[in-house]
Amino acid sequence: MLEDTVVLAAVTVLAVLEQAYFSLQVIYARRKYSVSPPATSGPPEFDRIFRAQANCSEYFPIFITLLWTSGVFLSQALSSLCGLLYLYGRFLYFRGYSQSSLGRLAPLYFSARVLWTLIALSCLGVVLSFFRVHLNVDVLHELGSA
Amino acid sequence: MLEDTVVLAAVTVLAVLEQAYFSLQVIYARRKYSVSPPATSGPPEFDRIFRAQANCSEYFPIFITLLWTSGVFLSQALSSLCGLLYLYGRFLYFRGYSQSSLGRLAPLYFSARVLWTLIALSCLGVVLSFFRVHLNVDVLHELGSA
Amino acid sequence: MLEDTVVLAAVTVLAVLEQAYFSLQVIYARRKYSVSPPATSGPPEFDRIFRAQANCSEYFPIFITLLWTSGVFLSQALSSLCGLLYLYGRFLYFRGYSQSSLGRLAPLYFSARVLWTLIALSCLGVVLSFFRVHLNVDVLHELGSA
Ligand SMILES: N[C@@H](CCC(=O)N[C@@H](CS)C(=O)NCC(=O)O)C(=O)O
Numbered sequence: 001m002l003e004d005t006v007v008l009a010a011v012t013v014l015a016v017l018e019q020a021y022f023s024l025q026v027i028y029a030r031r032k033y034s035v036s037p038p039a040t041s042g043p044p045e046f047d048r049i050f051r052a053q054a055n056c057s058e059y060f061p062i063f064i065t066l067l068w069t070s071g072v073f074l075s076q077a078l079s080s081l082c083g084l085l086y087l088y089g090r091f092l093y094f095r096g097y098s099q100s101s102l103g104r105l106a107p108l109y110f111s112a113r114v115l116w117t118l119i120a121l122s123c124l125g126v127v128l129s130f131f132r133v134h135l136n137v138d139v140l141h142e143l144g145s146a
Numbered sequence: 147m148l149e150d151t152v153v154l155a156a157v158t159v160l161a162v163l164e165q166a167y168f169s170l171q172v173i174y175a176r177r178k179y180s181v182s183p184p185a186t187s188g189p190p191e192f193d194r195i196f197r198a199q200a201n202c203s204e205y206f207p208i209f210i211t212l213l214w215t216s217g218v219f220l221s222q223a224l225s226s227l228c229g230l231l232y233l234y235g236r237f238l239y240f241r242g243y244s245q246s247s248l249g250r251l252a253p254l255y256f257s258a259r260v261l262w263t264l265i266a267l268s269c270l271g272v273v274l275s276f277f278r279v280h281l282n283v284d285v286l287h288e289l290g291s292a
Numbered sequence: 293m294l295e296d297t298v299v300l301a302a303v304t305v306l307a308v309l310e311q312a313y314f315s316l317q318v319i320y321a322r323r324k325y326s327v328s329p330p331a332t333s334g335p336p337e338f339d340r341i342f343r344a345q346a347n348c349s350e351y352f353p354i355f356i357t358l359l360w361t362s363g364v365f366l367s368q369a370l371s372s373l374c375g376l377l378y379l380y381g382r383f384l385y386f387r388g389y390s391q392s393s394l395g396r397l398a399p400l401y402f403s404a405r406v407l408w409t410l411i412a413l414s415c416l417g418v419v420l421s422f423f424r425v426h427l428n429v430d431v432l433h434e435l436g437s438a
């Protein structure tokens with residue numbers, strides 16, 4: 001069991017570190033632009049950093065959920081690879097959004113495409129597992145021998 | 147292991163698709179009401195859609211956590227059934243809230259009740275598993291033979 | 293498998309109950325200070341309670357992720373202990389932040405330190421598991437016999 005998930009766990013820890021980095025950037029921005037909690041808005045520079053972190057936080061649980069679903073039910077390798085791409089995309093999103101609202105768009109589309117890929121892998125994994133365990137049919141094997 | 151969780155995984159993917167749908171609605175509403183990021187408020191119609199998605203996102207990790215805890219430690223079937231009800235409730239919540247603030251209330255109470263049920267199932271699952279693995283007592287079996 | 297995770301599951305359910313408590317406090321505060329959805333700000337007292345819950349919600353998925361990663365890949369006991377400390381820290385954070393912005397700081401530092409500990413435990417667990425399953429080296433055992 002562990003060997004099938006240790007790489008997923010490594011990507012997961014990386015994802016947490018990225019979120020920690022984003023949070024620290026918000027804390028620095030709060031100091032720099034004097035936006036003390038509970039306030040959540042200030043100059044546009046602050047607002048963009050604040051929203052960049054909020055948006056990444058909103059998608060974090062969705063990402064982790066998909067990473068593990070596709071990783072456990074389909075392929076650890078494929079899922080981890082998509083995971084790394086997603087984290088890279090989110091890093092670009094954060095940096096781009098911090099600079100300008102427009103700057104968030106290209107990396108956003110990229111991250112969204114990776115997420116849709118993870119959704120597709122998860123669906124495939126669930127369907128194949130369902131066939132295997134409930135109908136006792138190994139679809140990939142059947143296809144291979146057809 | 148996989149056979150005991152594949153239905154949970156299917157409900158999980160459905161939950162992610164629902165969140166994707168909510169996010170897309172916010173993106174369309176941003177265009178329709180010209181509320182460009184990083185702004186998060188505009189006309190009341192936009193605000194309600196924005197908050198509906200934010201509220202669903204806030205509860206998404208709680209829901210996934212409970213779905214899997216009760217599904218793994220108690221019953222995949224019961225947990226998945228509650229999961230589907232919850233997702234349906236959240237769909238009604240989103241639609242209701244988009245239309246009026248009051249419209250969110252009935253589906254909110256419904257979703258909350260389903261979440262409390264999942265909490266109860268999770269507690270029961272944890273307690274029964276604890277008895278079984280640490281005290282070597284199968285409570286359900288003891289009850290049955292009493 | 294179950295015996296290695298039932299305590300993690302118990303801490304998880306406790307974490308969900310804590311989040312439910314925070315949400316209820318926001319609902320009471322909405323009534324008390326007449327801040328009807330979709331509004332998210334009102335008098336400073338309300339804003340602090342609202343943000344305290346939002347901040348705890350933002351970190352909830354990160355916490356659950358780390359709890360399970362370090363618990364499964366390193367040690368259920370250590371991880372659960374940190375989990376309880378974190379939940380206690382978050383309770384103090386919520387109470388402190390509700391009273392004054394400054395009141396959130398001490399418990400925030402405490403919770404952050406616990407989270408960093410969970411990150412360290414997770415990293416260690418991932419690295420040790422990686423050595424064990426991919427390189428077939430049991431590092432702890434090697435160290436013990438050195
Ligand atoms: N909470 C998001 C949900 C939809 C979303 O992910 N939108 C993308 C494309 S408009 C985004 O970058 N939003 C910026 C933001 O969340 O501040 C929003 O408010 O926009």
Ligand SMILES: N[C@@H](CCC(=O)N[C@@H](CS)C(=O)NCC(=O)O)C(=O)O
Binds near residue numbers: 198250254315342
């Ligand atoms: N973040 C929520 C926490 C509590 C909650 O879930 N409230 C329910 C009942 S008042 C709700 O529908 N909130 C509307 C919203 O979050 O916009 C809030 O601000 O109200």
Ligand SMILES: N[C@@H](CCC(=O)N[C@@H](CS)C(=O)NCC(=O)O)C(=O)O
Binds near residue numbers: 024346400
């Ligand atoms: N979303 C957080 C991210 C960073 C964070 O966790 N900040 C700490 C220290 S300034 C906090 O207590 N924030 C208060 C809040 O989120 O309302 C923020 O806006 O500040």
